Every structure is written in C-alpha cells, then in structure tokens.
Amino acid sequence: LGSGTRVLTADLRWVPIEDIQVGDQLVAVDEKPPGGAGPARKMRSATVLARQEMYAEAYRVTFDTGESIIGTGEHPFLCKKRSTHDYQWRTILDIQVGDEIRCVTKPWGDTTVEDSWFGGFLDGEGSLRARQSGGADVCVSQVAGAVLEHAASYLKSGNYNFHTEVDNRVPEHSSKFGKRPVYKLVVQRMDDMFQLLGRTQPIRFGGNKWWEGKELPNGKLCAKVVSIKPLLVLKVHNLQTTTGTFIAEGLVSHNTAICRSLSAHRLTTVPGVRVLAGSVDEDKVMELYTRDKTILDNLPWWLKPEIKYDEKGAHIHFGKLSSKVLYQVGSQKSGVGQGRQFDVIHLTECASWP
Template sequence: MWTIGDQAHASGASDHNPNPAGVVCAIDVLGDKGLDLAEFAEQVRTSRHPALKYCLTPETRVLCADLRWRPIGDLRVGERLISFDEFTTAARPSAGGNIRTAVVEATERIDLPAVKIRTDRGEVVASTDHMWVQYGGRGARNRWIESRALRAGDEIRYFADPWTEETSRDAGWLAGLFDGEGNLTMRRGAAKSGAGLTVAQKPGLAMDEIKRILADLGIQFAIDQNGVVQSARILGGLPAVLSFLGRVPSLRLRAKMIGGELWSGWRVRANDVAVVESVESVGVTEVVSVQTSTRTLIAEGMWSHNCIYNRRIWSTSRASEGWRRYAGSNPHTTHVHVSVGTGPDGKSTGPYDNTSSWGVGDDMSEVIKGIQTAVKAAGHDPGPIDGQWGPKTQAGLTAALKASGARGPAGPQGAAGPTGPRGERGEPGPKGDRGPAGELVLPAQLTVTAVNRVI
C-alpha cells in the first residue's frame, strides 16, 4: 500500500530516524495509487487518532511554576510549568533529562480509551497511549513507556508528592522565621553542589519550635552544629526545597525561587520512583490533551510526557490554528508526512520505540475483516474473511489497489462515416475514450486505519 520506506529510513539519519538508531518515527503516505493526499491529510488531522496526543483526566494535578499544583483541566495557554527535558544530552540518551520551565502551548478536551494506574505513591487516570518515564535501573537508560504497556512492578520516575499551601499558625510562624533568618542556596558544580534551604538559631525556644513544626508537617530535616549555632537543614534536594516553599507561605524565599526559576537546568536523583501496583481499563473517558514547549510535564508527582502536507503543517500543539504555512526544507508536495515518534534530539513527538499507537499492537481483527471484505467485493482474493493479516490479504489488497489505479481499456473504434455524393464512404471515426478506473471501495472509517495497519 502507500509506502513509508521503513528500510530506507532506518539505514541513515533523517527526519524519520533522527537518532539515528534505526528506529523509524514517522511515515510518508504517497499518492501514487490513486489516493487523494489532501483528503487523507485532512482525515489524519480530524481523526483524533491517539497517536497524535497524550492525555490525562481533567482533575490530574500538574506542577506549575508558581509552586502550586493545579488540575490539568484548568491550565491555560501561556501558563508556565516546572517540567523536564524529554531526553538527556548524553552520548547514550535516556528519557527524562534536567528540570526545565515549560510553557503550555495548547490544551484540548477529548474522549479517549483510558486506564487507571495505581502506584505506591498514588493513582492517576490517563489515556492508554499517555507516556511516562520508566526507570531503567542503576546504570541503565530510562525509557518512555505507554500507560497500556505498564505492568505491576514497573517503576515510574517520581519528582515529589503533590502539596497544598499550609494555612496554620505554625506554618505562618515558620514562614516568617525562614524569611527573616533563612538561607536558600543553589550550588552548581561545586564540591558541595545541590539545592539547600537552612535556618540558623542558637539552641533554645526558637530552635525547639522549628524542630517541632518541621516534624509535625512531616518535613525531613537535619540539625548541623556550627560552634554555638545550630542550623536546621531541609533534606531531599530540589524536590524537597520546592515542596517546602510551596507548602510554607514564605514571601522572600519563595519569590527568590520563582522569580529566578532557579530549578531550570537542575538534575535530580534518578532513582526516586513510584512503583506500579495495578493498571485497569476505565473505558472511554474525557481527558485533557496538553502540549508544552518541552513536550513533558510532571503529573501527580510522576514524570509524564505533527502532520505535514503541501507546504502546510498541522499539529496538536497548535490545533486551534488549523493548517499553517510550512517553510521547512522538505515541502512534502508528493506525500503526507505524519510524525508518530520521537528521537532523542527532541524532533517529533510520541512513541518512537514501538508501533502500538498505530494499531499494530491492538485488536485489529474487525478492521482487517473490513479490508478483506472490501478487497473481495472488488474482485480480488484476500483469503478467508477471518480478521487475520497474512500474505493473501496483503497480496489481495495490493492487487486491488493496483487495479484501482489502472484505467479501463479503450473503447471500440467508431463506425465508418456515411457514403458521400460520389459513393465514397467516409473515414472511420476515432477510437472511444478509455474506460474509467476500477475502484476499491473501503469503508470510510477504515481509510486511515488501513494505511496504518498495512505499513
């Protein structure tokens, strides 16, 4: 069927294989078999295919750059989030890089098949194709994994437990003390690098109160002795410091962190994880698709995660704008380019290490039966109508498509003209026009799916 050139693209670097790692992450759908490319491109755009978006239910909490967790359904375009690089920049790229600030580029509500993921740190409901950073273990690379592929025992990288601002008298007292006497340090590359938050007092009533309140709030800390002075130091690195500043209503220190976005470029401990306990289907559910500038976000504490034709591009990140002018190096005038994957350099978005988002891993039996039925109705042999893809179905579909692009034979030669005045017959008329092309009639809802499945 319309080709994507897997073998050719897997052999070298390209926009289909940006790693290059021999993993094709985009398809080219050609129009050399009678396909209306413009119509196909529009079908891809409007199909709401799950390979084009990654979604969480509206109440899922996302970490924002003002140190508050907000429901993803409340996010607005332009809002800033605390997020992370899609990949590390090492020679052997791994999913989930340094902490970054992300900007919300687009949001959309949509109904999609979803699952509930329960972990030892909480639970979340996400579309079946939503991507998470799976911890690969010490010395191994992390990878992106779809919700539907998660199994009990899998580990998802975890940033911090979602928090809310404390409103108690104790929290207000602690905030005032830290604003007056506290110290926020963000050391990079030094012998004692790290995010630090401390407050110093001489032993006595004030230090005793600091210890009590920190313990009551469940905040881990250590006491360092420096001569006659004691320092209470928040433990846990950057996630713990952000959690403290988000929970305790400090003015000076919180403004310092937020104003400078001091988390940007920071590395955090890789082995803090949420362990999957169960994954269960919840059917088709309303979810919110959010596109960010980093293509990532932190959802419920966990590290969570275009179509071009004829000089135009459409993407989920700017869906409300419809088709836009595309000025890239390849105008895509002879084929439709659909990105379905990601390379470690950040090009394209979505799963790049499997094809399940495009139906290969799903139950496609009814779709295949529809294709087999259409091929048989067009006069070709698809083998048994059993919903199983095999050589006969492939050969039958190929033959049907080839025939659908071939024009019928020329009509018979016209009859000789009437006899003239001197008894001479006129010259024979011209041959008739060639007959119309044959037609393979696929059910409308299978047009895109058939392309995806046959590749």
C-alpha cells in the same frame, strides 16, 4: 490525563490539569538525557504552549502507595527499564504491573497555620542556595531557644530530612544574634525542598527556579504499579510544553498527542488535505498511527469521516474528503516526503534521525 490530575507549577502549586492555561510556567525535566547516554536528565522549567480537551477511553493506574492516576493508553510516563537501571518513556498501554514510574516529589495538601508560620520564618531568617557544583539547599538560622526548637519540631513532624549546623565564630562586627552560637537547620533533598517551599510559600524566594539544571531528586524516587484497569470513555486533557514534559501527581509525564489532534482536526474538517507524519523508527511511527486512530475512534459520530483505506502504520485515506495521512520512517532510502507535496508535516524524535 483525567480531570482533577494535579500538575506542578513553577510557583510550586498543584493545579488541576483542566485549570492549566497557555503561558503558564511548570516544573519539568529534560525529555532526553543531554548528549544521549551517560549524563543524567536535568530538572527544567517549561511554558505551556497549547492545551486540548477530548473524550477518550481511559485507564486507572494504581500504585503501591494506594494513590492512582487516570490517563489514556497512549499517555507516556518516564519508567525504569525492566532490564537495567536506566529510564525510558513508556505509554500506559505498554506499562505492566510491577513497573516503576519516576517521581520528583509527592503532592502536598492545603497550607496549614504551621506551614504559614514556617514560611514567615523563612522570610525572616531563611536562605536558599542553588550550588553551581550541583544540588541546592534551603536553610533557617537561629540561636538556641524556643523558636529554633519549634522550627526543628515542624521539620520533624513533616518528615523532612534535615541536619543541624552550628556556627561558633565570633562575629567581627555587631550581629543581631550577638556572640551566641548560631544554629542552621538545613534541608538539601530536592523532593523535600519542593514540599517545604511549596507548603510554606515564603515570599522572599518567589520566582527563584532553584531546580533549573539540577539532576532529578536522589533516592531513586519511583511509584510501583500494582494495577491497571480500563475505565469508560472520559474527558481527558492534553498539554504541550516547551520541554515536552511536566510533573503530574508527582510523576514525570510526557506531552501527549496534541500535535496529532491538530493534524486530525485538519484532516477531518478540510477537504483535500495531505499530512505527513514521520519519526525515527517503525515503533515511533506506529505510536503516531496509534494516536491518530485513538483520536478518530473517539470523535463524535457526526464528525467521524469515512475511511476508504487504512493500512496500519502506512497510511489512512478519507474517501469523501479526499484527505490522507502518510506515515514514514526517517531512515527510509527514498527520503521522507520526497516527491510529494504536503499541507501539514509532523516529525518527531528528529535529533535521533540518521
């Protein structure tokens, strides 16, 4: 993804992708729905395992909101299927105008004085609950008066979805609110909770990963693609996370080709290297091949190796280096990698192999 792309961290800050470091904690989602078809993807936390920078041809994807994101053609996003209501990973090269990309929330701006005030209010009178039955909510409690009115006004002006509950019970023991009814302002929508807690940054909820194991936000949040335009070769950034996913500009984003980049580095710098790249089917194998070609095509001239043989989706042989990469499908009858020795092996989608 392009420089300046904002990534959502686990402490609910938007950090430029070029500033993300190995070991950082991010908000993420399941790469695949648990158990295959049926159960929904869940929200997760992820750790950054690796990062890389490279120069590659990029594209600007613009949405119906007027916002946009820059990425390479091989970068995948979680998109709504064109024929059903399910979702699938689709690269920018495969995305078409009219496609919808799944969102988790919308990026927010700098913290204001009012945000800080509400954050302090949450520290004093707030509560955060992640329900075992699913969902979560953040609440503030207060008796009727100017403070309650100001808090409600803040939520309204920020376009947060909330409702008010009232507790008329007389406390059995003394309470700081006395015997007056206590009102509770409740925010339950996950996208609103990300916004509210990210903007206000209350100290008391620091480190609480309340989204963990929850379904993606309701409301079918999606960004509709209105244009895809090629750009010049730009500096782009790859991340590898423990879940294989992260949130970029509010969009559900997949890992990119960092494993392929590491493989390409060995192939182009060490003579006699044998690499095996395998996946579940021909389409996935072609993705690996395409990523390798993108990396090789964008190497500086002094690092580009001489290619002796190049059979699409099958193998690439580097003449002077005597290195080669083979691409194989997991279902092939001869067995993946059988009868050969390899220095580097990269297998993907292993859970779906026959």
